[in-house]
Amino acid sequence: MWNEIKSEKDLKSFMDTVCGFHDSCIKEIKYISGAYVDETLSMLPINTQRTLSVIIQRQFENPSVVEMQFVGLKYLRLFPIDEDYTCEILDTTMILKKDCIYWCDCGGLSATDIENYTGTAICASKVRWRAADEYIGSDEIYVAI
Numbered sequence: 848m849w850n851e852i853k854s855e856k857d858l859k860s861f862m863d864t865v866c867g868f869h870d871s872c873i874k875e876i877k878y879i880s881g882a883y884v885d886e887t888l889s890m891l892p893i894n895t896q897r898t899l900s901v902i903i904q905r906q907f908e909n910p911s912v913v914e915m916q917f918v919g920l921k922y923l924r925l926f927p928i929d930e931d932y933t934c935e936i937l938d939t940t941m942i943l944k945k946d947c948i949y950w951c952d953c954g955g956l957s958a959t960d961i962e963n964y965t966g967t968a969i970c971a972s973k974v975r976w977r978a979a980d981e982y983i984g985s986d987e988i989y990v991a992i
Contacts, residue, residue, distance in 0.1 A: 848977060849916070849975045849976070849977050850975060850976050850977060851973065851974070851975045852941075852943065852948060852973075852974045852975065852976070854943070855943060858941055858943050858948075861941075861976060862939075862941060864910070865903075865905065865910070865913055866905075866907060867938050867939055867954060868903060868905065868936045868938070868939040868952075869905075869907075869936070869937055869938060870905060870906040870907065870935060870936075870937070871903050871904065871905045871906070871935065871936040872903065872904055872934055872935055872936060873901060873902070873903055873934070873936070873952075873967070874902045874903065874904045874912075874982075874988075875901070875902045875987065875988055875989050876899065876900070876901050876902075876923075876925070876989075877899070877900045877989040878898070878899050878900075878920070878923070879896045879897075879898045879900075880894045880895075880896060880897060881893065881894050881895030881896030881897065882894055882895070897918070897919055897920040897971075898916055898917070898918050898920065899916070899917040899920045899923055899969065899971065900914060900915070900916050900917075900989065901914070901915045901916075901917070901969075902914050902979065902982055902988055902989075903915065903936075904982070904983060909978075910978035910979070910980055911980045911983050912978070912979045912980050912981075912982040912983050913976055913977070913978060913979065914976065914977050914979040914982065915950075915974060915975070915976045916974065916975050916976070917948075917950070917969050917971035917973075917974055918971060918972060918973040918974070918975070919971050919972025919973055920969070920970075920971045920972075921947060921970040921971055921972070922968075922969070922970050923968075923969050924964075924966075924967060924968045924969075925967050926965060926966050926967055927967070936952050937954070938953065938954025938955070939951060939952055939953070939954055940953060940954055940955060940956040940960075940961060942956075942957070942958050942961065944958060946972070947970050947971060947972055948970070948971060948972075948973065948974045949961045949968065949969070949970050950968070950969045950970075950974070951964050951966060951967060951968040951969070952966050952967045952968075953966050
């Protein structure tokens with residue numbers, strides 16, 4: 848079941864549920880633009896969907912895995928740490944504004960800070976989430992068929 852974050856109350860409840868994503872990691876990301884080329888090689892070059900799905904695994908139960916969908920993606924800035932460093936998330940910032948919601952992998956930031964942040968940051972029109980504990984482990988979830 849998907850839970851939408853529409854209000855500050857929803858946001859606070861979500862962040863409490865995931866303990867601010869302490870001791871978490873981004874496992875997978877999938878983006879669907881909505882644009883495509885069909886069998887006749889005609890193109891629909893419009894980003895009609897702009898949906899980013901993110902699986903985050905946590906070292907806690909209830910839930911151990913959270914899947915988030917950022918709908919109406921405005922931007923994704925992905926700065927993965929290289930293999931010589933760890934990538935665990937210790938804290939995050941989520942900010943709900945009138946026309947968008949922000950998420951980043953660093954705690955205590957303002958909306959202006961997030962816009963200038965050099966780590967991973969996401970901005971979208973809407974966000975929904977669900978517990979997805981069936982996705983625990985190393986198996987890929989977003990695999991091509």
